[in-house]
Amino acid sequence: MNESSVPRIPSGQAVIVFDGICVLCNGWVKFLLRHDHAGCYRFAAMQGASGRALLQAHGLDPDDPSSFLLVDAHGMHTDSDAIVRVLTGLGGGWKLAALTKVVPRALRDTLYRAVARRRYRWFGTTSCTVPTPAQRARFLD
Template sequence: MSSRSDGAVIVFDGVCVLCNGWVRFLLRYDRKGRYRFATMQSASGRELLSRHGLDPDDPLSFLLVDEAGAWTDTDAIGRVLHGLGGGWRVVAKLLLAVPRALRDRGYRFTARNRYRWFGRRAQCRVPEPAELDRFLQ
């Protein structure tokens, strides 16, 4: 697990199957290694959530912290996709073209139902050895 402090950090629900799928997607497409990850259940994830006004015991949002600030919900998703570059920038622009109230309503609805629809793991994802520097403790 990484202790470096540079780069953007994504705080995600480590036991959520959907959220882990998002992280697998990012590990695959983030070829520059721009994003690092912390689970909401980890000490670093809980600290980041608290620092940015989110309840670490009732997280309905994932958090992106980058050089420009802290982002949640679909704003965070849009920034992450934009940061991947290439065609993902077009996807980000399309997402962010939808009014925030509407897109965030859909995000929150999915977040509230994520365990029921996609499942829940008994424990947080364990990074592969090659991924260890991408995950905070």
């Protein structure tokens, strides 16, 4: 993969790479579209060219659907740290999500991985979220 295939992230924004066929993951994206009033987060399905390129550029397997990646001005974040960082980035009462950091990361990530392994079975699969015309600019692919 060449450097030019990795999407550039605009200043002040972050990109979330998510599993585009997972019902739970698509629900997460819809939740963020509703609650990210500042429009800080952009989205890339791991099945798309941008999502795959970002995963590979950060040393993650683009064929591992349990991957969850947040890339922001502070670097890359995965698993429970990424989720907490996204939630606190929403501001307001969502900043309370930072309290979960009192739980050791190893335990938080174990729980994250347990849900990630079972999410297709528990929630099912679907096609990628189809953004409205107003939301389209928030998606990389």
